[in-house]
Amino acid sequence: MKVLVVGGYGTFGGRTVELLEGEPHLILFVAGRSLAKADAYCKKRAPTAAQLVPALFDRDGDLAAQLAAFEPDIVVDASGPFQAYGEGRYRLIEACIARRINYLDLADGSDFVAGVSAFDEAARNAGVFVLSGVSSFPVLTAAVVRRLSSDLTRVDGIRGGIAPSPFAGVGGNVIRAIAGYAGQPVRLVRNGRPEQGRPFTEQLRYTIAPPGQLPLRNTLFSLVDVPDLRALAALWPEAKTIWMGAGPAPEVLHRALICLAWLVRAGLIGSLLPLAPLMHQATNRLRWGEHRGGMFVEVEGSDRAGAIVKRSWHLLAEGNDGPLIPSMAVEALVRKALAGDQPAPGARAAVRDLELRDYEALFAGRTIYTGFRNGAADEDKPLYAELLGAAWQGLPEAIRSM
Incomplete structure (x- = not known):
């Protein structure tokens, strides 16, 4: 072939x-x-x-x-x-x-x-x-949402994010794409109706933590223009909110990009495209921190009994596998x-x-680890069982009974 x-x-x-x-x-x-x-x-x-x-x-x-x-x-x-x-x-x-x-x-x-x-x-x-x-974005996210929602009768909200390693290496075309849409209007679904979002001017913090693995540091994510914003809405039209973000590191560079995106949103500058070469140099030269990255997808919806359910999928990738x-x-x-x-x-x-x-x-044999978590803590479950999630059952009985 x-x-x-x-x-x-x-x-x-x-x-x-x-x-x-x-x-x-x-x-x-x-x-x-x-x-x-x-x-x-x-x-x-x-x-x-x-x-x-x-x-x-x-x-x-x-x-x-x-x-x-x-x-x-x-x-x-x-x-x-x-x-x-x-x-x-x-x-x-x-x-x-x-x-x-x-x-x-x-x-x-x-x-x-x-x-x-x-x-x-x-x-x-x-x-x-x-x-x-x-x-x-959107193939892996769609596959994860299908798994997370397989027994749900309705999906109300989807959010996700990717946190690349600061040493992943970012190409010039990726930087030009980001510079082109940062602060510009993009279409998305929020609170049950079509709206416009402004990439890199909306944030949330999230900790990617696959059960049984050392979590990533709590990460700042910003809204990005990715196909999921519309492709997932077509797959789950009942979803009231769909939000996808990126958490680039080091965070100080991320925050600089946020400030620039706000200048575009305010109309003080037309676009960040003229800054793309400088952004590319900064991203690939000012790098420090851990050489690990991750991704999360979170779904909220209703089960067959009508109860509200929140679940999440976490991915952690070490070194050059991410x-x-x-x-x-x-x-x-x-x-x-x-x-x-x-x-x-x-x-x-x-x-x-x-x-x-x-x-x-494809993840098998690589230093890529995934797992699922429920959104709400179970007060009757031991602390370590809550932290380790599905990995808890893999521990010897003698340790679990301590």
Whole structure:
């Protein structure tokens, strides 16, 4: 199987290649605007079980001719920033459908992902899948919400957040995306009605604590513009509030970004895009703290007895395993396709195409730990049982009875 990874030597594209390079049945075209950078990346990764081929690809060029030259089975767009594609933002999707090539992207912009469904009929007629937002937000969050709400009759609220390690490394396109939407209006659902939020001007604090693991430090999260704000609302239309945040570290840089976002919200400056190069340098040079990151998803709803239920899922990733998680949805879908289990044809946000068990299979063998917690403390439960959650049952009886 041939997979063309656009932006293949960039931050997310490179991690996608890293996750798939051990598969001997793959030919991975590591593509971008610089053939020299693609070639250097391939040489750095060698030797690999998959065949890595450096490739020159310009998504603003003659896409039909470029796709005809590579004849890939799947195109993965990991370039971005998707928020800044402007007119012709779906040119690559249209070109893939025209040549009957399957397509995946790691888009993180809510508008871009929401618009992909316009190509559903064309993709079905061509017999190809076109999946957008194939990343932690919204694929992993949707899978977690399904697990958390499996026995609920109604979902009233969903909130979540990702707290990357300060040493994860942030690409320039990610910074440009953040600079482009910080302080700008985004659509979301709040208190049962459509509203506008302003990214990085709304905050909450949360402690990510998988049972049995050392928790992350209590983290400040800010609202971000991610596909979940609308994709999850389509899956759970009864949800009154959906909120997704990011908790970048060190917190002092996060707070500086919050201040700048408020200047945009107040209309004192139009956009943070001119500051993107400075923000990129600061993010990748001013780094300290623990090399660990995490994620949480919390659901509130009603069970069959009508009782209010609050549950949460926690993920903790140590070291260099955490930065790989956003690319794992692509890894899972490519591996499933190799095994003959392709997604159904059509164009859509990829919120129904993976389940939490698909992620759990990829987490196994890595320093990635997950677990569930109930929202309310049980006064009849021993203190350590409450703190350790499901891990409590794994302790020897002699210790649990102390």
